[in-house]
Amino acid sequence: MTRVERTPRAPESRAERGPLALLEELAASLGAPDEVAECAALAAAAVLPATSAVACLVGVARASGGAALYSASTGDARGRPMGVAAELSLDGARSSALFGLPTTGLRWAEPAGPDGSIACVLLQAGGAALGTLSLAFAADVRPDGALVAAAARECGRALDRARLAEVGKAAGARLDLLAEAGALVAGAPEKAETLSELTALAVPRLCDFAALDLLENGALRRLAAAHRDPGKSWLLRELGRTRVPSETPAEPAAQVALEGRPALYPELPEPALEAMASSDHEAALLRELAPTSALSVPIVVKGVLCGVLSLGMADSGRALQAADLPVAEELARRAAWVLERAQLRGEADRESGDRRRAEADRERLRFELKEAIQVRDSFLSIASHELKTPLTALQLAIQSAARTVATLDQSPERDLCEKRLSVGEKQIKRLNALVDQLLDISRIQLGRLELHPEELDLCALIRELAERTAGEFQSAGTELTIRLPPSLVGCWDGDRIDQVLSNLLSNALKYGAGKPVLLEVQALPGLARITVRDQGIGIAPEHQQRIFERFERAVSSRHYSGFGLGLWIVRRILDALAGSIRVQSEPGRGSVFVVDLPLPPARARGAA
Secondary structure, eight states: OOOOOOOOOOOOOHHHHHHHHHHHHHHHHTSSOOSHHHHHHHHHHHHHHHHTOSEEEEEEEOTTSSEEEEEEETTOSSOEEEEEESOOOOOOOSSSOOOOOOSSSEEEOSSOOTTOEEEEEEEEETTEEEEEEEEEEOTTOOOOHHHHHHHHHHHHHHHHHHHHHHHHHHHHHHHHHHHHHHHHHHHOOOHHHHHHHHHHHTTTTTOSEEEEEEEETTEEEEEEEEESSGGGHHHHHHHTSSBOGGGSTTSHHHHHHHHSSOEEESOOOHHHHHHHOSSHHHHHHHHHHOOOEEEEEEEEETTEEEEEEEEEEOSSSOOOOGGGHHHHHHHHHHHHHHHHHHHHHHHHHHHHHHHHHHHHHHHHHHHHHHHHHHHHHHHHHHHHHHHHHHHHHHHHHHHHHHHHHHTSOSOHHHHHHHHHHHHHHHHHHHHHHHHHHHHHHHHHHTTOOOOOOEEEEHHHHHHHHHHHHHHHHHHHTOOEEEEOOSOOEEEEOHHHHHHHHHHHHHHHHHHSTTOOEEEEEEEETTEEEEEEEOOSSOOOGGGTTGGGSTTOOSSOTTTSOSOSOHHHHHHHHHHHTTOEEEEEEOTTSOEEEEEEEESSOOOOOSOO
């Protein structure tokens, strides 16, 4: 058997592999990086063999403007960072790569000349510009425009994947940060210590340094500060000495304190740093701190600005962007929870002391009020009894004078005397009624409202009352109608029932606006119902319960006389009789007072 030896096959040249294979190799080499910087550096080197270029420059657009640049030449395994281009603009030079974002897909430097040619193509994904790819070719190489454009597409896709991966990692880191901040706030009781730990939590994951200022009496006072380099923390404390925001309005924290809204500075050029300093000393401190980016957000408690949380970048090369604002605001919200909790604890302590003092004051006032009520009730009892005697004598004297005048011959003088004596007798009756009210108040307060229940005909009592008050209704021009069954017998205190109905009829006459008044009695199962209906001014719903309280009225005392005691006494009398009273009324449509008395006869209570 003949053995045939095969010569090992040499590696395929670029021409043998073909454009498709070259692009596949480029895509494979760019598939792993999950950071934009690493991806751009690899792309700068990997695109050279795929396109036969001798040098490459990748510019990655930054959110804050400009581009981060990465270069590579033949033989490089990965690109080298070249710093940051402050401005991207298309340049026609042939000796170096172009720094620009072209408006068209592909541009060639013209003419090619003896030194070769340069191509610049836009890197994009999903319609968004991500950067530029600039290639330099030797003089003897004619670049393949389609291949360069395809390589640019692969680089654009790779940069987009890396960018999305960075966004995902950043979002996860932010969520982890907020979760830790929430756990810290939930479990820590001390305000200063918790806020210091919360401020330090943002460094270095979110920023290079952070500071928290409280706004007290119009001035910012630094409570906490942290720097990724512990040796620079003193700079933050020194810069954060108590300061008035209006004196340094360009400083981000002062700006937030003045305007109440976030302040974001993705870049801080030298003029901006100089504007923030209020003195040469602060300017020197800022130069040493060397902030490159800043973000300050308000800390608001119950709608009041209480402080400012400030984040900054320095030597890490990162920049704070609008995407960092929600995270900073969430940290500020957690700081606000700490401050609110501290305020609530302080308020609770103060309220506890206030409650103890208030309780002591209430006890003292209750004792003094009890004594004052006893003195008042004693005075009312004595005064009402003492007033009864002269009023009775005065009433008897007026009645005697009226009888004497009645025996005189008819004359104008007699008519005048009779009229004046009639007025005097009415006023005596009114004074007697007021004194009776004072006596009832005293008795009710002392629990001595006496009742004398007896069998009586309620209808007969009402007929007698109607006859007795007919003159008053006639003088007022008001019609009184009564609707009664032939008889309704129960066991009640006649004088107290008379007092209740007299008060209700008096109110109907006073507030009825001269319109007819109806008094009706109904015998219902287990009770006797008395209804007094007028068509007067009525009572607003919010006053319908209050009118049964002591010294309460539904109308102004300037237009209607009285103490506001009548209905209170009526209710207490009916309570003592195991009865009830209620009112139904609308303003301008009159009032209906409904009194229910128990049937069959019930033993009335002896005291209110």
